[in-house]
Amino acid sequence: MNVEAIRKDFPMFENKSKKGFDLVYFDNAATTFKPNAVIQAVTDYYTKYSVNAHRGDYELSYQVDTLYESVRDTVASFINCDRKEVVFTSGTSLALNQIAYGYAQKILKEGDVVISDEAEHASNYLPWMHACETNKAKLEFIELDEHGCVSIEKFKQAMHDRVKIVSLAHVTNVMGCTIDVKEICKIAHSYGAIVVIDGAQSAPHMKVDMRDLDCDFFAFSAHKLCGPTGSGVLYGKYELLEEMDPLMLGGGSNARYDMCGNLLMKNPPYKFESGTPAIEATLGLKAAIEYITSIGIENIQSYESDLRAYMISEMKKLDNVIIYNEKSDSGIVTFNIKDVFSQDAATYFSDKGISLRSGQHCAKLLMDFLDTPSTLRASLYFYNTKEEVDYFIEVCSQITPETFLDVFF
Numbered sequence: 001m002n003v004e005a006i007r008k009d010f011p012m013f014e015n016k017s018k019k020g021f022d023l024v025y026f027d028n029a030a031t032t033f034k035p036n037a038v039i040q041a042v043t044d045y046y047t048k049y050s051v052n053a054h055r056g057d058y059e060l061s062y063q064v065d066t067l068y069e070s071v072r073d074t075v076a077s078f079i080n081c082d083r084k085e086v087v088f089t090s091g092t093s094l095a096l097n098q099i100a101y102g103y104a105q106k107i108l109k110e111g112d113v114v115i116s117d118e119a120e121h122a123s124n125y126l127p128w129m130h131a132c133e134t135n136k137a138k139l140e141f142i143e144l145d146e147h148g149c150v151s152i153e154k155f156k157q158a159m160h161d162r163v164k165i166v167s168l169a170h171v172t173n174v175m176g177c178t179i180d181v182k183e184i185c186k187i188a189h190s191y192g193a194i195v196v197i198d199g200a201q202s203a204p205h206m207k208v209d210m211r212d213l214d215c216d217f218f219a220f221s222a223h224k225l226c227g228p229t230g231s232g233v234l235y236g237k238y239e240l241l242e243e244m245d246p247l248m249l250g251g252g253s254n255a256r257y258d259m260c261g262n263l264l265m266k267n268p269p270y271k272f273e274s275g276t277p278a279i280e281a282t283l284g285l286k287a288a289i290e291y292i293t294s295i296g297i298e299n300i301q302s303y304e305s306d307l308r309a310y311m312i313s314e315m316k317k318l319d320n321v322i323i324y325n326e327k328s329d330s331g332i333v334t335f336n337i338k339d340v341f342s343q344d345a346a347t348y349f350s351d352k353g354i355s356l357r358s359g360q361h362c363a364k365l366l367m368d369f370l371d372t373p374s375t376l377r378a379s380l381y382f383y384n385t386k387e388e389v390d391y392f393i394e395v396c397s398q399i400t401p402e403t404f405l406d407v408f409f
């Protein structure tokens with residue numbers, strides 16, 4: 001992988017920080033930079049065929065329909081599923097809410113159980129909390145192992161006959177743990193439970209294959225894989241999509257309705273896609289997948305893994321750093337500077353041109369497990385470099401509680 005050439009595809013790297021530093025962007029778990037190909041795809045929509053999709057019978061309308069529907073094929077081949085199983089959403093959060101409101105609330109009975117864990121993002125916890133509350137079902141938690149991960153052993157201990165839905169992140173957004181989806185699905189299915197996978201942090205970084213993993217639902221966002229904001233994907237096995245009710249009703253999703261209250265919905269995936277979608281963002285998603293595929297998702301994964309290993313080994317040489325997820329296998333590194341509040345540290349990093357995340361990262365339940373009110377999170381992508389990591393380490397080493405004395409006193 002020629003990272004130097006790759007970085008030239010991303011205009012964001014031409015910018016400098018306010019103080020003139022090169023941008024070191026280590027907040028890729030939040031969102032990623034966009035390559036020219038994606039920006040061009042979005043611009044092309046507004047300059048070449050800026051009309052609605054699925055609405056008109058004129059030339060431009062056909063052009064945009066054809067392009068828009070071709071994105072479904074691109075996604076289907078990216079995650080290995082049927083095109084009819086690809087629902088366009090605004091992102092992971094909407095996809096997970098769609099499953100919780102449209103499927104879970106339809107099937108959960110009093111006393112049924114949904115399984116989650118403390119390391120989940122709020123978008124994969126709150127919808128289930130709400131669905132369980134509404135249906136008088138129970139939300140139960142898998143105990144995390146000593147690394148803050150869901151192991152197969154702990155998962156087996158949590159499973160029982162009342163479990164109807166298991167909803168887990170493929171890769172968690174703070175601990176960066178990858179679960180064994182295939183094995184989890186095998187076990188859950190043997191109990192008759194379905195498995196929902198939050199793929200927000202996995203699909204951009206590793207090969208995800210729906211036929212191989214055999215999960216029942218899978219959600220991811222375009223903006224975390226170099227695509228535009230406002231676009232995402234909900235994959236569902238077709239028979240489950242048929243069973244699930246849409247979260248939204250409106251134009252585009254129905255076949256017919258009348259004044260007596262009769263309504264005939266279209267078949268999936270269209271019954272979930274009411275209203276004018278984010279057309280430009282969906283076209284941008286296609287360009288993003290093509291871009292990622294041209295680099296090779298396996299190359300991306302192995303490059304990130306090497307860069308993370310280097311970062312961890314260099315961080316371990318510093319005695320002012322606490323690492324919370326040394327053993328995880330993603331590009332996410334969660335840490336603190338000893339005796340320094342994470343937001344203060346993040347402000348210092350920012351002053352030196354380094355963007356990383358501080359706080360609770362939408363995973364508030366995890367802070368008790370980590371026994372800290374907040375953390376820093378550096379998350380890598382394939383355009384980050386060893387030189388950036390070296391600079392980051394240098395800045396890390398400068399931060400002590402005394403760094404902030406001048407500011408506060």
Ligand code: PMP
Nearest residue numbers: 091092093121123169173200221
């Ligand atoms: N799940 C995980 C694990 C995430 O990291 C995120 C984004 N931070 C989400 C869900 C929500 O994604 P989005 O904001 O794109 O809907």
